Amino acid sequence: MSDTQALIKELGLQQHPAGGTVSSIVAIKRSLTVAPRCRWKVAFQGSKKEAENDTCTDAAPRALATTIYYLLTKESPTGIILREKSVAYHMHHQGRMEYTLITSIPGQPPKIEKKVLGPENRLIVVEPGVWKFARLLPEDLKDEEKAKQGCLMTMLLVPGFSLDDHEFLTKETLEELFKGVEGGEEKIKEFEAHVWKN
Secondary structure (H helix, E strand, O other): OOHHHHHHHHHOOEEOOOOOEEEEEEEOOOEEEEOOEEEEEOOOOOOOOOOEEEEEEOOEEEEOOEEEEEEEOOOOOEOOOEEEOOEEEEEEEEOOEEEEEEEOOOOOOOEEEEEEEEOOEOEEEEOOOOEEEEEEOHHHHOOHHHHHHOEEEEEEEEOOOOHHHEEEOEHHHHHHHOOOOOOHHHHHHHHHHHOEOO
């Protein structure tokens, strides 16, 4: 049994449709009531379209916070680009993964940042609404020992996880995000392998 297979068994991890394996460990039982939540429609750079509400749910209690294990392995080394309405704290356990963060700024090109979560940087905080995806570093996949252990982290979401607050990036949304941006076509090619295809 490989290092990552042992971890998957020990932590009860399940395959995630966005790549990697996950397990929700704790949803803080204390709850809070959040005002009506709405799925997003986004205002993109270069677009006159204003951010507006799509479908909304009634105000409802939800967990104060949720913690989730997330493991990338050499068999599943990358995730899908997504965003949440919660603040996400990514806390390192083992290995290294690179996070790409894409912040949509109305009237400006999207801001792109790359951050490594690992021994050199044990915490990455992602603000609500920022597109993100993780991948194992190419150089680590070439190293047999590093590839064998993958990368394990815990994500803390505040307030707790809600499917209504969770959105995967589609090819159409990616193209709209970089429409009219200098170098936008190159960015679309760079990221299109990581969009939601279902």
